[in-house]
Amino acid sequence: MYIIRGGETLYGKIRVQGSKNSSLPILAASILNGRKNTIRDVPKIKDIDVMTEILSYLGADIVRDNNLMVVDSGNVNCSDVPEHLMREMRSSIVLMGALLGRFGKAKVSYPGGCEIGPRPIDLHLKGLAQMGVEFSEGHGFIYAKTDKLRGADIHLDFPSVGATENIMLAGVLAQGTTIIRNVAKEPEIVDLQNFLNRMGAKIKGAGTDTIKVEGCKIDDLKQVEDYTIIPDRIAAGTYLVAAAITNGHIWLTNVIGEHVEPILAKLREMGCMINCSNNVIELYVDKPLKSLDSLRTLPYPGFPTDMQAPMMALLSTVEGTSILVETVFENRFKHAQELRRMGANISINGNTAIIKGVDKLTGAMVEAKDLRAGAALIIAALAAEGETHVEGVCHIERGYENIEDNLTALGAEIVKKY
Numbered sequence: 001m002y003i004i005r006g007g008e009t010l011y012g013k014i015r016v017q018g019s020k021n022s023s024l025p026i027l028a029a030s031i032l033n034g035r036k037n038t039i040r041d042v043p044k045i046k047d048i049d050v051m052t053e054i055l056s057y058l059g060a061d062i063v064r065d066n067n068l069m070v071v072d073s074g075n076v077n078c079s080d081v082p083e084h085l086m087r088e089m090r091s092s093i094v095l096m097g098a099l100l101g102r103f104g105k106a107k108v109s110y111p112g113g114c115e116i117g118p119r120p121i122d123l124h125l126k127g128l129a130q131m132g133v134e135f136s137e138g139h140g141f142i143y144a145k146t147d148k149l150r151g152a153d154i155h156l157d158f159p160s161v162g163a164t165e166n167i168m169l170a171g172v173l174a175q176g177t178t179i180i181r182n183v184a185k186e187p188e189i190v191d192l193q194n195f196l197n198r199m200g201a202k203i204k205g206a207g208t209d210t211i212k213v214e215g216c217k218i219d220d221l222k223q224v225e226d227y228t229i230i231p232d233r234i235a236a237g238t239y240l241v242a243a244a245i246t247n248g249h250i251w252l253t254n255v256i257g258e259h260v261e262p263i264l265a266k267l268r269e270m271g272c273m274i275n276c277s278n279n280v281i282e283l284y285v286d287k288p289l290k291s292l293d294s295l296r297t298l299p300y301p302g303f304p305t306d307m308q309a310p311m312m313a314l315l316s317t318v319e320g321t322s323i324l325v326e327t328v329f330e331n332r333f334k335h336a337q338e339l340r341r342m343g344a345n346i347s348i349n350g351n352t353a354i355i356k357g358v359d360k361l362t363g364a365m366v367e368a369k370d371l372r373a374g375a376a377l378i379i380a381a382l383a384a385e386g387e388t389h390v391e392g393v394c395h396i397e398r399g400y401e402n403i404e405d406n407l408t409a410l411g412a413e414i415v416k417k418y
């Protein structure tokens with residue numbers, strides 16, 4: 001657990017980690033070329049450990065040195081993702097597109113639901129079926145198979161991040177052109193396109209509503225010499241909110257201002273002072289923060305669902321009533337009941353949270369049930385009176401690299417106890 005003594009004002013400078021949600025599909029993409037790919041700024045987090053284990057199991061030779069990863073997929077010869085590893089990380093479903101591209105088949109276990117909702121994969125399957133993939137299911141596994149992966153014109157019913165990535169990955173080695181409409185526009189999709197194009201793929205349109213992938217042959221693909229993952233916009237947002245709740249003053253390096261703008265806009269509206277220049281963001285608070293009449297989570301460039309829980313913690317401490325609507329995931333409010341244990345006044349009605357700011361939060365024993373809920377509890381604890389014990393460190397370590405060291409460097413009192 002993390003033990004946090006609240007009340008310290010955060011001050012100082014930290015560097016933001018590389019993006020988790022870029023690294024995962026990019027590591028999956030490294031299966032496609034059957035060559036050696038050198039990737040920098042891969043965060044040292046649990047989800048990447050799991051992805052590394054899966055790739056090794058499939059036959060990849062991997063060298064990991066701090067944040068550098070060299071993935072040689074020349075010896076990958078297996079297309080079955082082992083169930084126990086797939087269960088540890090839902091997003092390993094993104095391997096399906098890459099395995100279908102390289103081998104024309106894949107066996108993955110059904111990802112099932114998770115703490116933040118049922119999370120179906122129907123859009124992945126529908127898109128891949130249009131490309132000529134046949135699916136069968138049994139004993140909790142999905143068997144995907146195709147004699148010839150072919151380009152198709154696919155319209156996503158919802159701009160799903162994972163479905164966009166899976167179909168892009170499958171399109172790289174498909175015969176003909178794949179057009180994907182109503183795609184996710186997240187910066188991580190652009191990062192995946194950039195990585196694949198470095199490999200020799202022909203993809204255009206990431207960051208807009210439509211992506212076009214011109215299929216090529218594996219022999220056309222080359223090794224990726226040196227690719228650096230983009231900064232993690234959610235980790236950046238998490239540290240900014242942590243600073244805001246303590247009335248702190250911090251500088252973040254390794255951030256892309258445009259990627260965090262949806263978060264900055266809301267923090268500014270609350271009264272935070274923010275300056276951005278040359279990949280550095282400065283945030284300080286010099287007056288009481290204001291509540292938000294309306295905060296809705298939306299696909300990018302809307303306010304990210306992954307920042308909903310941290311913002312709920314912050315809004316709990318701000319005078320006035322805030323309304324927060326979660327539109328992306330069905331069941332992403334489990335942190336509310338833990339925040340209530342710390343004295344927060346939050347009521348939930350369907351996908352809407354009504355948060356009445358309280359004078360102070362108080363330390364308590366709380367449990368993180370998912371990654372971003374864990375971040376929210378740490379943030380609340382930083383401002384709470386007394387000591388908070390946050391259980392569920394394993395969820396937090398899935399996505400945040402050295403969070404306790406970073407917060408300690410900013411002046412927080414946080415220790416991890418086993």
Ligand code: EPU
Binds near residue numbers: 118122124162329372
């Ligand atoms: N959805 C469907 N059918 C599908 C796919 C998605 O109904 O076939 C629904 C989901 O159930 C959900 C919504 O669409 O309600 C959005 O899902 P999406 O596919 O966009 O999300 P994802 O690919 O599963 C990624 C991130 C999440 C992030 C979401 C939304 C990765 C590895 N994960 O998930 O990150 O919240 O996009 O931005 O990229 C996190 O980092 O903590 C995290 C959960």
